[in-house]
Amino acid sequence: MSDLLAARSQMAISLAFHIIFAVVGIGMPLLMVLAEWRWRATRDPVYLELARRWAKGTAILFAVGAVSGTVLSFELGLLWPRFMEMAGPIIGMPFSLEGFAFFTEAIFLGIYLYGWEKIPPKAHIGAGILVALSGVLSGIFVVIANAWMNTPTGFRAISGQLTELDPIRAMLNPAAFQQTLHMTLAAYAATGLAVSAVHAVFLFGDPMNAFHRRALQIGLMVGTPAALLQPVSGDISARNVAEYQPAKLAAMESVFETRREAPLLIGGLPDIDRREVRFGIEIPYGLSLLAYHDPHAEVKGLDQVPREDWPHVTIVHLAFQIMVGLGSYMALVALWVAITALRRREVSQNRALLKAIILAGPMGFLAIEAGWVVTEVGRQPWIISGVLRTAEAVTPMPGLVVPFTLITLLYLFLGTIVAWMLYSQIIRSPVTRDWSRSYTPGPKVEVKG
Amino acid sequence: MSQTIEALLLAGVILIALNGYVLLAGADFGGGVWDLLASGPRRDRQRELIANAIGPVWEANHVWLILVVVLLFTCFPLVFSRVAVGLHIPLTLMLFGIVLRGSAFIFRSYDTHHDVAQRRWGRTFSIASLLTPFLLGVCVGAIASGRVGPPAAGTDFIAGYVSPWLTPFALSLGLFTVVLFAFLAAIYLTIEADGESLKEDFRTRALMAGGLCFVAAVLTLVTALRDAPLMQEGLLGSTRAIPIHLLTGAFAVTALVALWKRRWHLARFAAAAQLSCIIWGWAAAQYPYLLPPDLTIKEAAAPRITLQLTLAALVLGAAVLFPSLRYLFRVFKSK
Ligand code: HDD
Ligand code: HEM
Ligand code: HEM
Numbered sequence: 131m132s133d134l135l136a137a138r139s140q141m142a143i144s145l146a147f148h149i150i151f152a153v154v155g156i157g158m159p160l161l162m163v164l165a166e167w168r169w170r171a172t173r174d175p176v177y178l179e180l181a182r183r184w185a186k187g188t189a190i191l192f193a194v195g196a197v198s199g200t201v202l203s204f205e206l207g208l209l210w211p212r213f214m215e216m217a218g219p220i221i222g223m224p225f226s227l228e229g230f231a232f233f234t235e236a237i238f239l240g241i242y243l244y245g246w247e248k249i250p251p252k253a254h255i256g257a258g259i260l261v262a263l264s265g266v267l268s269g270i271f272v273v274i275a276n277a278w279m280n281t282p283t284g285f286r287a288i289s290g291q292l293t294e295l296d297p298i299r300a301m302l303n304p305a306a307f308q309q310t311l312h313m314t315l316a317a318y319a320a321t322g323l324a325v326s327a328v329h330a331v332f333l334f335g336d337p338m339n340a341f342h343r344r345a346l347q348i349g350l351m352v353g354t355p356a357a358l359l360q361p362v363s364g365d366i367s368a369r370n371v372a373e374y375q376p377a378k379l380a381a382m383e384s385v386f387e388t389r390r391e392a393p394l395l396i397g398g399l400p401d402i403d404r405r406e407v408r409f410g411i412e413i414p415y416g417l418s419l420l421a422y423h424d425p426h427a428e429v430k431g432l433d434q435v436p437r438e439d440w441p442h443v444t445i446v447h448l449a450f451q452i453m454v455g456l457g458s459y460m461a462l463v464a465l466w467v468a469i470t471a472l473r474r475r476e477v478s479q480n481r482a483l484l485k486a487i488i489l490a491g492p493m494g495f496l497a498i499e500a501g502w503v504v505t506e507v508g509r510q511p512w513i514i515s516g517v518l519r520t521a522e523a524v525t526p527m528p529g530l531v532v533p534f535t536l537i538t539l540l541y542l543f544l545g546t547i548v549a550w551m552l553y554s555q556i557i558r559s560p561v562t563r564d565w566s567r568s569y570t571p572g573p574k575v576e577v578k579g
Numbered sequence: 580m581s582q583t584i585e586a587l588l589l590a591g592v593i594l595i596a597l598n599g600y601v602l603l604a605g606a607d608f609g610g611g612v613w614d615l616l617a618s619g620p621r622r623d624r625q626r627e628l629i630a631n632a633i634g635p636v637w638e639a640n641h642v643w644l645i646l647v648v649v650l651l652f653t654c655f656p657l658v659f660s661r662v663a664v665g666l667h668i669p670l671t672l673m674l675f676g677i678v679l680r681g682s683a684f685i686f687r688s689y690d691t692h693h694d695v696a697q698r699r700w701g702r703t704f705s706i707a708s709l710l711t712p713f714l715l716g717v718c719v720g721a722i723a724s725g726r727v728g729p730p731a732a733g734t735d736f737i738a739g740y741v742s743p744w745l746t747p748f749a750l751s752l753g754l755f756t757v758v759l760f761a762f763l764a765a766i767y768l769t770i771e772a773d774g775e776s777l778k779e780d781f782r783t784r785a786l787m788a789g790g791l792c793f794v795a796a797v798l799t800l801v802t803a804l805r806d807a808p809l810m811q812e813g814l815l816g817s818t819r820a821i822p823i824h825l826l827t828g829a830f831a832v833t834a835l836v837a838l839w840k841r842r843w844h845l846a847r848f849a850a851a852a853q854l855s856c857i858i859w860g861w862a863a864a865q866y867p868y869l870l871p872p873d874l875t876i877k878e879a880a881a882p883r884i885t886l887q888l889t890l891a892a893l894v895l896g897a898a899v900l901f902p903s904l905r906y907l908f909r910v911f912k913s914k
Contacts, residue, residue, distance in 0.1 A: 186689065193685035196638050197678045203648045204674055207663030214652050215660040219881035222653020223888055229642065229649045230896035236638040237903045241910060244635040248910050295882050527667045528736060540675065544682055551689060 134521055136530035137209040140537055142506070144202055146499055147541045151195030153498060155235070156269050156314070157321025157352065158188040159262035162242075164348050166255050176344050182246070184325075187552060189243050194548055196236065201537075209530075213513050213523035216292055220285055221275045223297040228271035235264040269317060270310045277305035280505065281374045282514050292517075304374050308367045309505075315356045315363050316501065319460060320494025322353020327491025330484045343478045350467055350477065350487075357464035357494075360457050365420060372421035375515065376430040377439065378508035381446040383417055384410075385431040392417040392429035397451055400443050405432075441510045449503040456497040463490045585887060586880035589654045590869060592893060593647055598858050600643035602763070602851050607637045609764025611680065611708020612757065613784060614701060621780055626701070629764075632771045634688065635911045639904070641681070653889055655879045658870045662718075665727040665743045669714045676711030679703055709757060716756030720749030723861060724807035725871035748799065748806035755795040759854060762788035766834065766850045770843045782838055785846070789835045809871050810864055820863040827856035 131139075162184045169177035203225075207214050238260040245254060278284075284300030285292040326349035329342040336342065372379045379385070383395055386405040394417045398410020415425035422429075432440055463486045470477050477483055513520040610629040617625040652659040663670065687700035721727055721744035728743075765785035772778045803810045834849035867875045880886060 190685055190689055193638065193681050196641060197681040200641070200645060200677055201674050203645055204663070204670055207648075207652060207659050208667055208670060211660035211663050214663075215656045218652040218656035218659065219654075219885040222649065222656075222881070222885060223892065225649045226653055226889055226892045227896070229646050230892075230900060232645060233639065233642045233896070233900050234903060236642050237900075237907045240635040240639055240907055245910055293882075295884055297885060297888050525664055525667065527664060527740060533671050536671075536675070540678060544678070547682075547686060551686060 131531045131534075133528060133530045134524050136534040137524045138520065140530065140534040141205060141209055143534070143538050143541060144198065144205055145502065145506075147545065148195065148198040148202055149498060149502065150495060151191050151198060152269060153317040153320050153495070154188070154191045155195045156265045156317035158184060158191070158325075159239075159258060159265050160318070160352055161321065161325060161348055162188060163255060163258040163262055164351065165344075166258060168344070168348070170251060170255065174344075176341050179341065180345055180348070185243055189239070190548060190551060192239055194544060196232075198541075199232075208527075208533075209525055210513065210523045211525050213518060216290075216518060217279075217514060220292060220295050220297050220300045221278050224271040224274040224278075224301055228268050228275075231264045231268035231271060235261055235268060238264070266314055266317075269313060273310045273313045274301050274303075274306045276505070277309040278303045279514050280309075280378075280509055281305040282517055287517050305370055308363075308370045312360070312363045312367050312501075315360050316494065316498050318352050318356035319360055320353075320498055322349050322351070322356060323460060323463075323487065323490045323494050324353075324492065325349035326353055327488045330478075330487045330491075333478050334481070334484055334488070337479060343476075346478055346487075350471075353494075354464040354467050357457075357460040357490075358468065361461050364454070364457060369421055369423070372429070375508070377432065377435045377441060378446070378504075379421065380430060380432045380435070381441045381443045381508050382450040382504060383429075384443060384447045385417070385429055387433050388428065388431040390418065390428045391415055391426055392421075394420060398447075400447050402443050439511060441508045446504055446508045449500045449507070453497045453500040453504060456493040456500070460490050460493055460497070463487060582880065582883045582886065583877050585883065585890060586654070586876050589650065589880075589886055589889060590876045593650045593654075594858065594862055596643050596646040596650065598855050600640070600647065601760075601854055601858060603636070603640035604643060605712065605760040605854070606764045606767050607633045607640055608680070608708045608712045609760035609762070610768070611684075611705045612761040613764060613768070613781075615705035615709065616784075619780065621777055624777060625780060628768060628772055628777060630684075630688065632768060633684065636907065637681070637684065639907060641677075650889065654881050654886055655869055655876075656881060657879045658874055661729065661870060661874070662722065662727055665740065666718050666721055668740055669717050669721070669744050673711055673714035673718070676707045676714060680707035680711055683707060712756045712760045713753040716753035717744050717749045719756075719861070720744070720746070720752035720807075722870060723752070723810050723865060724748050724803075725809045725868075727870060728872060746802075746806045748802040748810075751795065751798045751802045755792070755799045758788055758791045758795045759857070762792050763850050763854060766838065766843075766846050769838075770847060778841075778843075782841065785838050786835065789831075789838065792831065809868070810861075812864075819866070820860055823856055823860040823863055827853055827860055830856060 162181050165177050165181035165184060168174070169181060238257040241249065241257040242254065242261055245257065249257075278300050281304045282300070283303045284296040284298070286294045326346050329345040329349060332339060332342040333346060368379070368382075371382070383392075384398065384400040384407045385392060391414070393412040393414050395407060396411040396413065398407040400407050417429055418427040419425050421427065432443070463483075466483055466486065467477055470480060470483060477487075509515055511519050511521065513523045610633050614626055614629050617623075617629075619625075648659075651662075683700045683703035687697055687704060724746060726743040726746070762785060765781045765788055768781040769778050769785065772781060830849045830853035834846050834853055837843075837846035837849055865871050867877070869876045869879050
């Protein structure tokens with residue numbers, strides 16, 4: 131394994147690991163706050179139990195997110211010193227703001243988790259809201275930095291140096307809005323549906339259980355709207371990619387030759403040597419329509435990009451197909467949920483729908499990983515599009531396969547522990563008797579907290 | 580304002596953030612050391628006290644380090660990239676320490692099923708708490724000794740990636756850091772402890788660690804004479820640094836005397852002041868270099884616009900941060 135490949139793989143593993151926890155750090159606080167709000171409004175103790183349990187799960191995941199995020203901020207320098215030398219002054223801005231968002235998030239999470247008995251109710255739910263807000267903000271800032279790597283603006287590149295820096299314009303780069311919107315929705319869709327799926331599993335065997343019904347309701351409250359909006363937001367992203375990153379779009383859709391009235395390709399396996407795609411389904415005009423909202427628009431192909439500047443077409447294409455496939459399924463399930471709810475039927479009593487939700491559980495996270503592969507692998511061979519090549523940015527340190535192997539083992543180990551811990555600590559039915567029936571809250575009980 | 584002043588201000592903020600990390604997260608690491616060394620009839624109560632003291636605050640305390648890293652790569656990118664290349668090995672090891680410390684701590688708090696598993700997490704947590712500050716000290720030592728130079732093309736592995744940090748001076752600074760953090764933690768814990776006997780446990784520990792601090796300080800000084808010419812000059816030769824060193828000594832003595840007399844709050848103040856003086860003394864000794872032997876604060880600084888915007892962001896951030904931090908500590912540390 132070459133040092134460059136080891137560095138890229140280490141970065142990929144670290145990010146793929148971190149993003150799971152980051153996404154949970156964005157989504158879970160909202161669920162927690164919603165549960166606490168329902169509890170304060172109804173005094174139904176089921177909601178309190180939910181808020182507390184979710185908080186407990188969030189604490190575990192947040193800690194792993196914080197440490198794996200720290201690893202990333204060091205790795206930016208440990209693996210890509212030349213990149214940081216060049217880009218630090220221009221994208222340091224969103225990272226600095228992100229730093230403050232982390233601070234706020236960590237402070238108020240501490241208060242939220244350990245403060246149930248110590249601060250007044252309003253302050254407690256306020257702390258939860260701040261955690262949810264700063265979680266979203268930290269995600270937005272870091273994605274802005276990544277959007278700049280894809281569509282860099284706000285500088286002039288003269289002989290390998292960036293001059294005339296304008297960090298504000300860099301933050302307002304052309305991909306920033308699309309990527310942050312898509313990522314934020316992704317976080318809510320993924321966590322909302324994953325939580326719903328867990329409780330749907332329990333409801334399958336215990337359909338009247340009040341605890342799981344309320345949990346499902348809150349999970350869907352967050353997951354459904356986001357999953358419905360995600361294809362719309364993805365379309366906005368795709369049009370942006372078509373305009374600013376034509377090589378990436380060409381790889382996503384395996385467009386080898388520039389053409390008008392380009393069809394949309396579904397599935398298929400690109401054969402790079404013969405420059406064609408096998409086994410795909412073509413929808414006439416589809417790509418021109420989606421990318422430019424005009425059936426006759428010209429779509430740039432890989433023939434316009436020098437061969438050595440192509441990203442890895444097969445990986446990008448397959449990852450994109452996976453994301454869109456999973457996203458379409460999630461949106462359909464969300465639509466089904468929405469229709470059921472609008473017709474005032476109980477989602478928890480529809481066994482077919484419960485099955486569909488359970489299947490959607492892991493999909494959001496898989497789609498997120500796939501989406502990032504599209505974005506990152508699709509940018510290759512550039513670390514800053516058109517400005518700096520990944521190969522020029524890598525550290526001169528030899529033997530990078532050693533840290534790569536160690537980090538991979540560490541994360542495999544941690545991932546296993548976290549999964550087991552969530553399973554054994556959080557994802558269990560509470561044993562309160564009356565909740566297993568169709569539970570209606572009795573006379574209001576004051577629960578301290 | 581000229582660019583020099585802005586760069587100086589930002590270097591100052593980085594140092595303040597490092598200071599914050601040392602005083603807050605440093606004590607959390609020190610707590611881990613005492614968890615490892617918990618002993619006597621109140622062993623379990625000692626561990627419980629440490630866990631309760633760290634629980635609500637360690638993540639917030641940890642973010643100071645992230646602030647240091649982010650400000651460094653934004654405002655002094657050349658320093659960041661050179662440190663990341665030359666100190667790749669100890670920094671990577673330190674990351675392992677950070678990951679294992681944080682996750683083992685949280686796993687231990689939530690894994691209530693098995694005593695065996697809990698003990699294993701406790702062990703991981705405390706060993707990682709020992710390793711991380713040691714490596715932090717080693718990295719600081721490498722920087723202070725002026726060995727993290729520009730990466731010369733074609734240098735061999737040992738010369739380029741090992742010898743910058745594998746020196747007696749850097750290693751003794753690593754040791755010194757561990758002992759200092761343990762000292763600080765024991766003093767903080769005397770205040771957090773309920774009950775006289777528990778307070779006494781940590782008083783004894785603080786006194787022992789205080790004694791060790793002096794030994795480690797002397798060791799660091801002696802090795803500095805050999806490995807760190809710049810430090811030697813800055814520590815002993817410069818008029819700028821001498822008052823800070825005198826203050827450091829005075830605070831160290833005050834902390835020990837206050838401990839002896841059981842004046843807990845005075846001891847805590849003096850110990851925190853002592854550690855801060857060590858940091859600022861180091862900075863004064865290597866001023867105007869940010870990364871000796873050749874990168875001064877001015878030369879390493881990012882373009883002016885970046886510095887200005889970062890300062891603006893800092894003002895904005897501080898307006899949110901400080902009231903929040905005050906609230907956090909008021910809720911959990913009001914004793
Ligand atoms: C829940 C997760 C999820 C779902 C259901 C979808 N996506 Fe996505 N997608 C992501 C999660 C994601 C992501 C992981 O969050 C990415 C990576 C970078 C980014 O900004 O978002 C992404 C990137 C991404 C990009 C590349 C943006 C860039 O490189 O700048 C495009 C064009 C799309 N998506 C399009 C879609 C379409 C048309 C979808 C239709 C169903 C879709 N996505 C569903
Ligand atoms: C799309 C990618 C990313 C998103 C959405 C994201 C988001 C988040 C969020 C929400 C947190 C809060 C902790 C948690 O809840 O788990 C977090 C933690 C962190 N992330 Fe990321 N992150 C991403 C990528 C990165 C990258 C590339 C870096 C490296 C520069 C990074 C650095 C950090 C750091 C340092 C923390 C720890 C902060 C703390 O202690 O609270 N993240 N991230
Ligand atoms: C958290 C979600 C993310 C995932 C899963 C992810 C995934 C990946 C992958 C798969 C690679 C390897 C690409 C290749 O070499 O073929 C990569 C590289 C990289 N990513 Fe990301 N990425 C994420 C977010 C980010 C963000 C937010 C940033 C920066 C702010 C970032 C910065 C980088 C850098 C610097 C590299 C190495 C250079 C390169 O290969 O271009 N990534 N990432």
